[in-house]
Amino acid sequence: MEQFLQQMASGLANGAIYACVALALVMIFVSTDHINFAQGEMAMFSTYLSWQLMTWGANFWVAFVAAVLLSFVLGVVIERVVLRPLHTAPVLSIVVVFIGLLAICNSVAGAIWSYLLKEFPSPFPKTDFGIPGLIGPHQLGVVVITLLVLTALFVFFRYTPLGLAMRAAAQNPQMARLVGVRVDWMLALGWGLAAAVGAVAGIMVAHIVYLDPNMMGGILLYAFASALVGGISNPGGAVAGGFIVGVLENLVAYLGSQLEKTTGVYIIGNGEKLTVALIIVIFVLTVKPAGLFGRVVVKRV
Amino acid sequence: MANATAAAALAPRRTWIWWVIGIAAVVPLLRGVVPDIVSDYRLFLVTTMMIAAIAVLGLNLLTGFNGQISLGHGAFYAVGAYVAAVAMEQANCPYWLTIPLAAVICFGFGFLFGLPALKLEGHYLALATFALALAVPQMLKYKWLEGLTGGVQGIVLSKPSAPFGLPLSEDQWLYYFTLTVMVVLYWAAHNILNSRSGRAMKAIRDHQMAADTMGIDTARYKTVTFGISAAYTGIAGAISASVIAFVAPDSFTFFLSIKFLIGLVVGGVGSLLGSVLGGIFYVLVDNSAQSLAQFIKRDLGLAFDLSAYTVFGVLLILLMYFMPQGLAGGVIRLWRAIRR
Structure with missing residues (x-):
């Protein structure tokens, strides 16, 4: 039982990471209808930036904030330079x-930092943090940080004029333009925010999976699954989807290992995590494309 | 009448293709005459180019001519390679028989994947195939299949030698074998596309609803095209198992699918000849990137490990801006503009 609870708790911690990346995906999706396949690698790049700052002697949190800000700028630049000219290009x-x-x-x-695995520090104190036997200090820290980020984003979008303008630009670009919102800059800002949120996820997960250029591949796939489960056009849904998928992932692995212990038959385990994500992605896309909380798109023919 | 002029327009092009095939057939025989220029290694390299061309051809049938985006063709390539390797290793299947075997099995897989893909379009299909490509290396390591697939280690094979006591080296023989398969598959693709079915495929790409209204069974055409496309790429995988004589899960990561994509985009989306050029191109870049990286590191003294994927990534983006019809198509268009 204790092991079960532990698995669920670490599922929540993973889920927090998925929620962040899924939220970044959704932010880009709602405003441009694009699925950003590079989101994971952008987050990985930001994580390397923070690692570089730390090796230059910066404190973890200084490096954290600097990397997030840099990612924001990079995200804006990518949108303005790379994607803007392709606005009307085919899919x-x-x-x-x-x-x-x-x-x-x-x-x-x-090329810059080599493909060797690097250790990444955890900023959370080992003692007097976390609940012994249930959740480790880093995992609890991840959950707390992501919840803080999500709350900040919620407040930003709900209660600030800029957030309102961004929502307007995403929902109805033409009307937003008519009332004086600079829609294209709002899209760029959305990209920046997405990159920044992705950076938070990358920096938080690097301690768990170690830092290497391919670290986000599997996480991105899980983030896709999360975004789809929650409904890819719904930010709140993406966050919920992240936690659901995180817990589900660990639950499946746990049940698989229990099954192997009791009956000796191996069906599923940690080695099949990506396959589980693939099944979730295809299942949701074909059976319920709107996800749990998404809105059903009705196309007029 | 229109047909006659079309045939007349094609006629000079056809002789041109026969010339290329003729030269390709003669060159390996020069190995005994000029061993420095035509070495076994170079023949092997050209063979891998032809394999790449077949794989890109398969992707182009689906994406270029039927409008279904796939980022996961590496998965079908992996299935083809593994089917061939397992058949040769476990069942002592002769290497040439693995080609139809891989084709049939990959057709099945492609057809099955085409069924859910029917409900997806554009970005969503790209997403589903992306997920497939990411998950395949893990699936190949699945514990129950370990007895067959050799798990992480993969399967080591031996290269087949020339039959009937022909005085050819293994690499020479595989070159001819691959060349034959490629020419046959190219011809088949050309005929499919110029048939009623091919026109239906293209009609679906251009406007699915209009095609539907005209009485084309879009669901059947789309799934069958997915199957054929997967079969092409699977055949490429099967040949690669014989030629490289080794398969392992980590040769089939997502980056393999990126290579097919670069082949598709460089050659031109919706161009058969372009697929061949695109396949050749990515193998060339992949191979020369290493020496370029050494040049940057040693001669320029920069601490930068250039990899082929940087080149690929930059090319993917630049081509989408400046030559959406592909490098080959773009050069031809430039040439025509200059001549005028």
């Missing part, structure tokens, strides 16, 4: 450009 072009971004981020990070 295939957009997908290809995202894959190009993914390849560039991955290979440049590998």
Whole structure:
């Protein structure tokens, strides 16, 4: 039982990470209808930035804030420079450009910092943090930090004029433009925010999976699953989806290991995590494309 | 009448293709005459280029001619390679028989994946295939299949030698074998596309609803195209198992699918000849990137490990801006503009 609770708790911690990346994906999706395949690699790149700052002697939190701000700027620049000219391009072009971004981020990070695994520190005190026997200090810290980030974003979008303008630009660009919102800059800001939230996720997860250029591959797939489960057009849904998928992932692995212990038959375990994500993605896309909380898109023919 | 002019327009092009095939068939025989220029290693390299061309051809049938985006063709390539390797290792299947075997099995897989893909379009299909490509290396390590697939270690094979006592080296023979398969598959693709079915495929790409209204069974065409496309790429995988004589899960990561994508985009989306050029291109870049990286590191003294994927990524983005019809198509267009 205790092991079960532990698994659930670490599922929540993973879920927090998925929730962040899923939220970043959703932020770009609602405003542009694009699925950002490079989101994971952008987050990985930001994580390397913070690692570099730390090796230059910066404090963890200083490096954290600096990397998040840098990612914000990079996100804005990518939107303005790379994606803006392709605004009316066909879907295939957009997908290809995202894959190009993914390849560039991955290979440049590998070129600068090498493909060797690096240890990444945890900022949370080992003692008097976390609940012994249930959740470790880093995992609890991850959950707390992501919840803080999500609350901040919620407050930003709900209660500030800029947040309102961004929501308007995403929901109805033409009307927003008529009332004086600079829609294209709002899209760029959305990209920046997405990159920043992704950076938070990357920096938080690097302590768990170790830092290397391919660390976000599996996490991105889980984030896709989370965003889809929650409904890819619903930010709150994406966060809920993240936690659901995180817990589900660990639950499946736990049940698999219990099954192996009791009956000796191996069906599923940690080695099949990505397959589970694939099944979730295809299942949701084909059976309930709107997800749990998304709105059903009705197309007029 | 229109047909006659079309055939006449094609006629000079056809002779041109026969010339290329003829030269490709003669060159390996020069190995005995000029061993420095035509070495076994170079023949092996050209063979891998032809394999890449077949794989990109498969992707182009689906994405270029039917409009279904796939980021996961590396998965079908992996299935083809593994089917061939397991058949040769476990069942002592002759290497040439693995080609139809892989084709049939990959057709099945592609057809099955095409069923859920029917409900997805654009970004969503890209997402589903992306997930497939990411998950495949893990699936190949699945514990129950370990007896067959050799788990993480993969399967080591031996290269087949020339039959009937032909005086050819293994690499020479595989070159001819691959060349034959490629020419046959290219011809088949060309004929499919210029048939009623091919026109239906393209009609679906251009406007699915209009095609539906015209009485085309869009669901059947789309799934079958997915199957054929997967079969092409699977055949490429099966040949690669014989040629490289080794398969392991980590050769089939997502980056393999990126390579197919670069082949598709460089050659031109919706161009058969372009697929061949695109396949050749990515193998060339992949191989020369290493020496370029050494040049940057040693001669320029920069602490930067250039990898082929940086080049690929930059190219993917630049091509989408400046030559959406592909490098080959773009160069041809430039050439025509200059000549005028």
